[in-house]
Amino acid sequence: MNALVSTVVASIHLRRVPSSGVPGAVASMALDRPRLARVEGLRFWKLLGTGSGQTFTPNDADPHMWGLFAVWDSRLALARFETSAITRRWGARADEQWSAVLSPLTWKGLWSGVDPLAGAVAGADIAGRPVAAITRARVKPTHWRRFAHATPPVAAAVNGTAGLRYTVGIGEAPIGLQGTFSLWDSTDALRSFAYGSAAHREVMARTVTDRWYAEELFARFSVLETAGTLDGRSL
Numbered sequence: 001m002n003a004l005v006s007t008v009v010a011s012i013h014l015r016r017v018p019s020s021g022v023p024g025a026v027a028s029m030a031l032d033r034p035r036l037a038r039v040e041g042l043r044f045w046k047l048l049g050t051g052s053g054q055t056f057t058p059n060d061a062d063p064h065m066w067g068l069f070a071v072w073d074s075r076l077a078l079a080r081f082e083t084s085a086i087t088r089r090w091g092a093r094a095d096e097q098w099s100a101v102l103s104p105l106t107w108k109g110l111w112s113g114v115d116p117l118a119g120a121v122a123g124a125d126i127a128g129r130p131v132a133a134i135t136r137a138r139v140k141p142t143h144w145r146r147f148a149h150a151t152p153p154v155a156a157a158v159n160g161t162a163g164l165r166y167t168v169g170i171g172e173a174p175i176g177l178q179g180t181f182s183l184w185d186s187t188d189a190l191r192s193f194a195y196g197s198a199a200h201r202e203v204m205a206r207t208v209t210d211r212w213y214a215e216e217l218f219a220r221f222s223v224l225e226t227a228g229t230l231d232g233r234s235l
Contacts (some may be wrong), residue, residue, distance in 0.1 A: 007075065009101055011099060016096040018064070032086060035086055043071045046069050098229055103222040104120045130184060131222055131223060137216040163186060167182040
């Protein structure tokens with residue numbers, strides 16, 4: 001069967017709006033929910049705010065950039081969405097936008113109580129193709145202060161890491177529902193940071209011992225294709 005029709009894929013969509021477009025972007029976080037719920041072939045989706053990811057507090061929030069993470073029955077379903085009224089409206093309001101088609105490689109955990117990639121078939125790394133990672137967690141309210149204190153060293157360590165193309169904080173709310181999207185040259189580059197950074201190793205260990213999270217997800221993807229720019233450059 002044609003992979004365009006049959007293979008589950010994910011996508012990430014990021015758009016930057018001017019100051020005049022911020023109220024409309026905020027409104028779309030509510031107004032687009034019922035519209036997305038009716039999109040054919042859309043298995044799972046989350047509208048996202050973004051931020052620097054430096055402290056995982058409201059101080060990080062970037063009101064000019066907004067996003068969508070989605071999982072699709074097929075690339076054909078995604079292709080239909082890319083020409084839909086929703087995406088045309090987003091594009092008309094944006095100064096800049098970027099998106100990527102993602103093939104799941106490995107994933108573990110839940111998002112809002114479900115496996116967002118249920119039914120997907122794990123692919124294999126392809127030499128020379130970049131990879132993306134999404135980490136997402138629902139932090140227990142009683143553990144928020146300790147989590148927020150522990151994460152800034154990791155954010156500082158990732159900046160300038162060899163092989164990192166882009167990273168941004170993502171979340172469904174300013175506090176408590178936190179995550180990151182990152183784009184890397186290769187799986188080796190991602191693993192080198194994950195296991196080579198002392199700050200990151202410490203936080204990974206503390207997620208087990210301190211039990212910060214009520215729910216967490218880690219997913220890694222092969223990047224099949226990208227479109228658009230962010231910060232004036234292709235990624």
